[in-house]
Amino acid sequence: MTHAAAHYTSTGLDNKKLAFWAFIGSECLLFGSLISTYLVYKGRSVSGPTPHEILNIPVTSVSTFDLLMSSLAMVLALAAVSRGDKLWARFWLGTTAFLGLVFLGFQYYEFTSFVREGLTIRTNLFGSTFFTLTGTHGAHVAVGVLLLLTLLVRSFQGKLGPEKAINVEVTGLYWHFVDVVWIVIFTVVYLLQ
Amino acid sequence: MSPEHRSEHAHPGTGTYLAVAAVLLIITIVEVGVFYVPAFKPVLAPVLLTLSAVKFGLVVMFYMHLRFDHALFRLIFTLPLLLALGVSIALMFLFGAFGLGH
């Protein structure tokens, strides 16, 4: 991160961005297999609680909305950094990180209430696959929040000018990917019970 | 950015971002709405899957700039995505999630 981003590459593409796209490609397979595992074992739990007994659609709809809006804040942050607008860059980066934290808070609430209602990762196939899938997604959100806060600190240190916009762009790629994974999870896990 | 980074231009403007966000929001509301309407029960799965595919596409094309970006990025994302989709379908088929094989 400390050396200049723009240097010659044989593809003519920024190698950081290429690496991030390749990483996101491999993440497709990770989440693809976790979602498939969830679907393969859907409806095969021998004991409850089952998805439609426990999943809280209104609350999750709000957290889905929250994550979608964080993606909007993220693209606005990238636009602000690219045009060298420090104030708005900090505002939108902070907003994105904050919305990410809110999402994690929703997930904390969801997980603890599920445990209270008797669904843990050990309870049944639904519990195992559900917590593995959404927990992995939550861990990705947490890493994304760390990245965003790092960018925010770099901005306050005066080290996030337009020449470093690529760092914001790749963080954005990651963040939007985490968002689209949630789009799929929300539909497949929560709405298609 | 140096001149060879020809992929870095032509990001959409704030207006497009807001429009996309509005569409995403509307689709999410429709999804949740459809979920609560009993009449949609028989077509729930295809409707929801289509809507979420549209959301997926919008975010990837506009927020991740894939619509405007270099073809290599598109390739490096789309191929694993299709592979993941294939693996998913194959796994569900193999383990009888479609009611076959067992």
Add this chain to the structure above:
Amino acid sequence: MVVYSGALIGFMGWGVWAHHMFASGLGPIADSVFGATTMMIAIPTGVKIFNWLATMWGGQVRFTTAMLFAMGFIAMFVIGGLSGVMHSSPPADLQQTDTYFVVAHIHYVLFGGAIQGLFAGIYYWFPKMTGRLLNEKLGKLHFWLMFIGMNLAFFPMHFIGLLGMPRRIYTYRPELGVETMNLISTIGAHVIAVALLFFIYNVWRSWRRGEVAGNDPWGGAMLEWTIPSPPPDYNFTVIPEVVSRLPRWSVTHMKAIPEVPPQPIHVPGGSYWPLVAALGIIGMATGAVAHTLWIVLASGAVLIFSIYRWAFEPFEV
């Protein structure tokens, strides 16, 4: 051709793994699919093997130790491949599951294949890594002892397995009639051990007093033989421009590489932070296995801290 076959094997490799689990009752669909993919993966593998044979056919073969190991690899890998195709048929596989037949198969692939390939590489590139050649006489002794030893050890296992001896069980009933073959196997294992002693002695001796290799002891075609042995930290003084696929053998197509760097070469300094980050991951896994949350959290903190130090480490030494 070899590269495309390798890529194809890599892709198909994602779709064969359940052939290890036919006996676990996957059901007819899974059995058929994974049986078929396992048979199909033999096709690109065969393409590779014919390619290697054709390469030798078209070349002038010198029977150095490295070459002997490479040829031994092809021959033994074919045997392992043939018993592998036998496993791809679920009914046959059910008979062979968890018997010594599988043990014979895996050792022809892994020992006859991978280990001999590794030794071929070691004998070939040892002079590049250390600047000294391994002793050829000791090397050939090592090869022949190991080659005979592995066949003594692993070939009888095919029969032992088909006669019904299960793997991972150290006793067997006398009426099974496998004592002689098990004895041969044991002798073979000891021959392999002796062969490896020769190898270790060879490395120890050649490292200190072996024949000095120079840039190119083999007359190799590839770029690594244009630079000194052992190579300098920066490898090449300038980035070589390559037009031919065998650059050393077609001098007209390759620009000469200067002896000394025309301009100072900047090599990034080493960093300990990747190592610390890896220790953090080990700690997290260990803590998770031990169900001890504070170890997971502490190691996670170590991981995150070292990733930050790594990312923000100054590029200049």
